[in-house]
Amino acid sequence: MIDFNNKGFFxxxxNDEYADRVTDLLLEGERVIDSYKSMRDGVVFTNKRIIAVNVQxxxxxxKDFSSLPYKNIVAYSVETSGTFDLDSELEIYFSSxxxxxxxxxxKTSIVEISRLxxxxVFS
Incomplete structure (x- = not known):
């Protein structure tokens, strides 16, 4: 399991590169919505879950693949980018x-991720 407390990982x-890396892990009917990459690691948002990829x-x-189903989300917080601070943040609280x-x-569409x-969570 990925150490999600390691802030530098995320x-x-x-970047579309990680969408290709998780293709074999997708379930029937599951599709990639968006993907992101850090220096080596990545995160893929699908229509069913979040897949975090830790390259080792x-x-x-x-590679370590951590699957985070949307159905286990109990709350989340979004911080949008500002004029001088161009970074945005997403904190998600999962049961267990x-x-x-x-x-x-x-330029990350954090609002679209929030809608997803x-x-x-609310359906």
Missing amino acids: KLKR GITGSK LGKVRFEFTG ISAH
Whole structure:
């Protein structure tokens, strides 16, 4: 399991590379909505869950995939980017797991991510 308390792991920028890396893990009817990449690690938002990818080792051939189903979200918080602070943040509270925090850099549509989560949490 990924150490979600390691803040540096989740400095994410929009990138389609990780969407391809999780294709084999997708369930029938599951589709990728958006994907983000940090230096080596990534996060993929699907229509059913969030998949966090932690690339390990020197060569990067070993990967840890953590599946975070939307149905286990009990609350979440969004911080949008500002004029000088261009980063946005997403904190999600999962039952039995606790808080997971993602930091996004650049032009991230944090409002769209919020809508995606709300559609699953409040439906």
